[in-house]
Amino acid sequence: MNIIAPVNNVFEVERIIKAGANELYCGVMPKELWEKYNIMSCLNRRPSVTSNLSNYNELAKVVKLAHNHGISVSFTLNEFYPETQYNLVVEEFKRALSCEVDAFVVSDIGLLYMIQKRHLKKCSFKIHISNCGNVFNSKTAEFYSELGAERIILPRDLTIKEIKDLTRLLSVPMEMEAFILNQKCHNIDGFCTFQHGISTVKHKNIFCSKVLHNILGLFPSKALKMVRSYFMKNELACLLGYNLNIVGESNNLKIAEIRESHKQYSSMKKFLYSCGACSIYELNNAGVNYIKIVGRCLFGDKIKDISFIRNCINLLKAVETRKEYIQEIRKLRKRMFGPGMCTKEYCYYLDNDIY
Amino acid sequence: MEKAIYISSLFQLRFWNDEYTRIYFGNEFCDKLIPNLEDTSEIISFVKEKKLSLSLLTTYATDDNLIKFEMLFNILEKAKIDTEIIINDWGLFKIAKNYPFTLVLGRLLSKQKRGPRILNVIDNLPRVAQDRFRKCSINAYFNEFLDKIGIKRIELDNLLQGVSLEEIEDKNLHFSIYIPFGYVTVSRVCLYSYNKILNRTNCKNICNKECLMHHCILNHAEMPASLILKGNAVFFNNSNIETILQNKENRIDRIVYEPEIPF
Numbered sequence: 001m002n003i004i005a006p007v008n009n010v011f012e013v014e015r016i017i018k019a020g021a022n023e024l025y026c027g028v029m030p031k032e033l034w035e036k037y038n039i040m041s042c043l044n045r046r047p048s049v050t051s052n053l054s055n056y057n058e059l060a061k062v063v064k065l066a067h068n069h070g071i072s073v074s075f076t077l078n079e080f081y082p083e084t085q086y087n088l089v090v091e092e093f094k095r096a097l098s099c100e101v102d103a104f105v106v107s108d109i110g111l112l113y114m115i116q117k118r119h120l121k122k123c124s125f126k127i128h129i130s131n132c133g134n135v136f137n138s139k140t141a142e143f144y145s146e147l148g149a150e151r152i153i154l155p156r157d158l159t160i161k162e163i164k165d166l167t168r169l170l171s172v173p174m175e176m177e178a179f180i181l182n183q184k185c186h187n188i189d190g191f192c193t194f195q196h197g198i199s200t201v202k203h204k205n206i207f208c209s210k211v212l213h214n215i216l217g218l219f220p221s222k223a224l225k226m227v228r229s230y231f232m233k234n235e236l237a238c239l240l241g242y243n244l245n246i247v248g249e250s251n252n253l254k255i256a257e258i259r260e261s262h263k264q265y266s267s268m269k270k271f272l273y274s275c276g277a278c279s280i281y282e283l284n285n286a287g288v289n290y291i292k293i294v295g296r297c298l299f300g301d302k303i304k305d306i307s308f309i310r311n312c313i314n315l316l317k318a319v320e321t322r323k324e325y326i327q328e329i330r331k332l333r334k335r336m337f338g339p340g341m342c343t344k345e346y347c348y349y350l351d352n353d354i355y
Numbered sequence: 356m357e358k359a360i361y362i363s364s365l366f367q368l369r370f371w372n373d374e375y376t377r378i379y380f381g382n383e384f385c386d387k388l389i390p391n392l393e394d395t396s397e398i399i400s401f402v403k404e405k406k407l408s409l410s411l412l413t414t415y416a417t418d419d420n421l422i423k424f425e426m427l428f429n430i431l432e433k434a435k436i437d438t439e440i441i442i443n444d445w446g447l448f449k450i451a452k453n454y455p456f457t458l459v460l461g462r463l464l465s466k467q468k469r470g471p472r473i474l475n476v477i478d479n480l481p482r483v484a485q486d487r488f489r490k491c492s493i494n495a496y497f498n499e500f501l502d503k504i505g506i507k508r509i510e511l512d513n514l515l516q517g518v519s520l521e522e523i524e525d526k527n528l529h530f531s532i533y534i535p536f537g538y539v540t541v542s543r544v545c546l547y548s549y550n551k552i553l554n555r556t557n558c559k560n561i562c563n564k565e566c567l568m569h570h571c572i573l574n575h576a577e578m579p580a581s582l583i584l585k586g587n588a589v590f591f592n593n594s595n596i597e598t599i600l601q602n603k604e605n606r607i608d609r610i611v612y613e614p615e616i617p618f
Contacts, residue, residue, distance in 0.1 A: 040476070041484045080466035082490035083522040084483060110497030117496075134463075137418045139446030157543040158417070165418045186549075188415070192540040193469035195488075198476055198577075237472050238540065240575045242582070248569035258571065261546040350544065 001284055001313045004074075004177060005306050006295040008051060010058050012302070013065045019303045020310030024066050025105060027052045027076040027296065028059050028096070033088070040197050043089055044076040045132070047197030051297035060099040072102035076296075078130035080108045090114065101125060105153065107132035107190065116148040126150045128177070132190035136162070138169035151175035153292065157188050159351035160282050167287040177290035178283050181305050184274030184348050186265060187238055194237040239266050264345065273341060276348030277312045278329040281322050308336050356600075357609040359410065361533070361617050364567075365394055368401060370614035378402055379611055381412030382618065383443055383461060384541045384588040386420050387562045389413075395427055399434045410439040415463065416447050428454050441510060452504070459508040459531075460501065462538060466492035469539045471515050471580040471591050489519040498525050510611070512537030513593045515580060520605045531609035535594035536583070536617055545587035546571075570616055585616045 005021035007013060016024065027044035029052035039047045046052060053059050063073045075096045081089045089111060093104065097119070106112050107130040115127065128151040129135060129144045135152045144152065154163060156179050167176060185192070234240065244262055246255050264270075276283075280291065293305050312329055319325045333342045344350075359377035362368060371378065380398045382388040390398075395411075402409045411431065413424055424447055431438050432454050442448045443461035451458055468488045477485055491511060493501075501507070508529045511518060514537065520530060547565045566586030573582040573589070583590040599605055 036481065036483070037487075038480045038484045040473075040480060041487050080492035081494055082487060082492055083494045084486050084490060086494040086496075108492060108494075108497070109500055110492070110494040113500040114496040134415055134444070135446075136415045136444060137421055137446040139418075139421060139449045140444060141446075143445040143449050162417045162419075169418050186544050187540045187542045191415070191463050193467065193538075194540055195468060195470045195473050198472050234577055237470055237578065240577055242573035242575045242578075245572040245574075246569055247572060254569075258546055258569070261549050262571070265544075265546060265549050 001280065001288075001316065002290045003306060003309050003313070004290055004292040005302065006293065007053070007062055007073075008296060009053065010061045010065065013062055015303055016306060017066070017069050017071055019306035020313075021071065021306050023072050023074065023290070024062065025074045025076060025292075025296075026059070026062060028054070028056060028092070030055050033092075037085075037088075040195065041085065042197065043079050043081070043085070043092055045079050045196075046076075046296050047195075048297060056095045056099055059096065059101070063099050063101055067100075074103035074105050074126075074128055075099075075101040076105045076130070077111065078105050078107045078132050080132075081111065086110070097123065097125065103128050103151070105130045109147075112144075112147045112149070120148045128153055128175075130190075131155045131179070134188070134190040135166075138166050138171070141166065141170055141174055142172050145172040145174055149174070151177055151290070153177045154179070154288070155188060155190065156184055156348065160279055160286065160349050161351055163283065163288065164286040175290060176286075176288040177292055178276070178288045179294060179348060180276045180280065180283075180291040180309060181348075182274060182294040183271060184346075185238065185271065192238070196235060196237075198235070198237075236271075239271060241266070267345065270345045273337070274346050274348050275333065275342070277309065277333060278326045279349045280309075280312050280329075281316065281325045284316060304336065308332065359531070359609060359611045361412075361611050361613040362398070363388075363615070363618055365397055367614060371405075373405075375407070375612070377408040377410060377609075379410045379412055379441070381414075381441075383412050383414050383441070383463060384538065384618065385545070385566075385586055386414055386416060386543075388564070388586075388618070389416075389420060389423050390427065392426060392430060395430060399431070399436060402436055403434070408437040408439070410441055410459065412441045413443055413447055413451075413461070415444045421446060421450060425450060428456070431456070439508075442506075448504075457508075458504075458506050459510060460506050462510045462512060462533065463541070465509050465511055467512055467514055467518075469512055469514060469537055469591070471539070471582070472578055473516055474579040475577070477516055486519060489514060489517045490522070491520075493520075493523050493528070495524070498523065498528065501528070508609075511607070513596055513599065515591060515593050518599050518605065520607075523606075526606075528606070529609070530605065530607045531611050532596065532599065532607050533611045533613060533617075534596055535592050536590045536613045537593060538617075539582065539589045539591055541588040543587060546584070547586075566618065570618075583616060585618045588618070590616060 002022035004023045007024045007026040103126040105128045127149045129149045131153045360375040361379045439457045440451045441461040443463035570585040
């Protein structure tokens with residue numbers, strides 16, 4: 001079982017690898033691109049400079065450092081691109097290729113088709129299908145295999161049972177990667193069309209500057225969480241505190257239930273600190289060999305997250321049964337993240353039966 | 356201009372009149388609302404009787420649900436009527452291409468930027484970035500790929516910020532536009548199931564289709580238009596279509612009228 005960890009700047013590469021990451025993933029938001037097209041036209045679904053490396057020189061340094069440790073780097077180009085952006089994305093693809101990245105995380109069919117036709121046979125990189133490629137079944141995985149993909153990043157929305165079905169029925173060799181920590185959005189990522197990055201445009205980008213990001217890194221964890229929640233509160237349209245009017249046949253009990261459900265559903269805390277660690281045991285049995293820590297746009301606790309998941313993987317060898325594994329993981333989660341952080345609200349995989 | 360009507364349940368057939376030459380039937384957003392064989396057979400009878408064409412709406416599908424769709428495809432094939440399948444899952448495409456149906460790229464795969472919040476900032480963006488939010492993800496290579504696999508129609512929503520298809524060169528590509536409800540986002544955990552999942556140890560078979568009885572209107576100062584939450588999907592409402600239809604470059608030749616929230 002391998003850990004895929006996010007990288008936002010070259011200075012953290014060594015620490016991330018030391019904490020236990022087996023692969024790195026990242027994107028680039030060059031200043032010239034931002035100035036010409038605005039950050040809202042970001043090519044990798046993370047429209048903020050803090051979520052991305054600053055330029056391709058920095059990417060080349062990240063790749064070199066990672067390769068020195070025998071660690072591979074995948075590069076995210078996982079948006080969907082209309083004709084207006086197409087030349088631009090091809091240019092960015094070539095620039096990343098020249099930095100010798102090991103894989104591209106892609107979801108746009110046009111980009112995949114172009115890569116397959118023009119580059120795949122000539123070069124040694126791999127194609128990973130982003131979770132935005134919406135692989136809900138074995139046939140979709142086979143569809144992407146025909147387009148040259150070697151790895152599927154599974155949508156957050158599949159249950160463990162559905163992942164098991166998918167890997168069992170798959171008729172082609174394919175690596176499987178699943179999300180394990182942070183940002184369990186309740187919407188299906190590849191079908192969600194809310195735009196992120198609006199606050200960045202409104203506040204003239206100051207809240208997303210790298211300087212602020214680095215300053216926030218100096219804060220103690222609790223303060224950091226508050227600042228993070230404050231900035232993200234109005235950033236994500238899915239988590240806005242909407243005024244809710246219910247239309248249709250209802251009694252007061254039903255209305256109260258719907259309101260409570262909506263409140264729970266839109267919880268920022270649940271979104272930020274979601275966790276699937278106790279499912280590693282079953283994911284491993286289902287043939288999922290790569291687990292992803294989300295965090296290109298999160299401040300701070302990355303090293304702790306990686307260490308936690310590394311410990312969880314190590315426990316696989318130390319226990320006999322799933323029950324024993326889950327008990328140990330829950331103790332570990334409590335020890336590292338404090339009490340109250342392991343309840344069903346935080347679960348990545350909602351069909352798990354541990355509660 | 357072809358006019359079609361979007362029917363999610365047999366009850367909605369009351370909205371049909373002879374202005375509509377095609378029926379869209381099914382659900383694009385929830386895999387628990389895949390039509391059953393009985394309802395599909397009734398729709399087939401209705402379509403045959405009125406001499407209409409049929410478009411079956413499909414959604415994303417887990418491996419279990421692929422089997423349900425195959426069963427629907429089998430009865431549609433036997434019915435020998437003019438049938439389109441609206442594809443929203445590439446795995447389902449691989450199955451549907453073995454049948455004698457016309458395949459259409461659905462709204463979940465046409466990748467428009469639909470969130471109304473863009474209206475707050477779009478005027479502050481550079482022109483090229485503004486354009487990006489009015490287009491779908493049809494670039495030259497995707498267009499070539501669609502041509503190769505035989506897809507010649509793409510389904511679109513009527514974006515609040517406007518729709519532009521001017522750079523798409525392929526004159527053989529056709530577009531449909533859905534009126535008045537456009538989808539913004541979709542989840543696999545609806546408000547009703549979420550509470551049940553949190554309160555039960557077993558989350559199987561927890562759908563009682565409560566979503567068909569209610570919807571919620573969502574308002575927030577940051578959101579320039581009201582959103583409609585129905586079941587596991589969020590929609591906006593935009594019935595203003597005149598500007599789009601006046602633009603001949605857009606090549607929209609079908610309107611899909613949704614008499615109710617498409618659920």
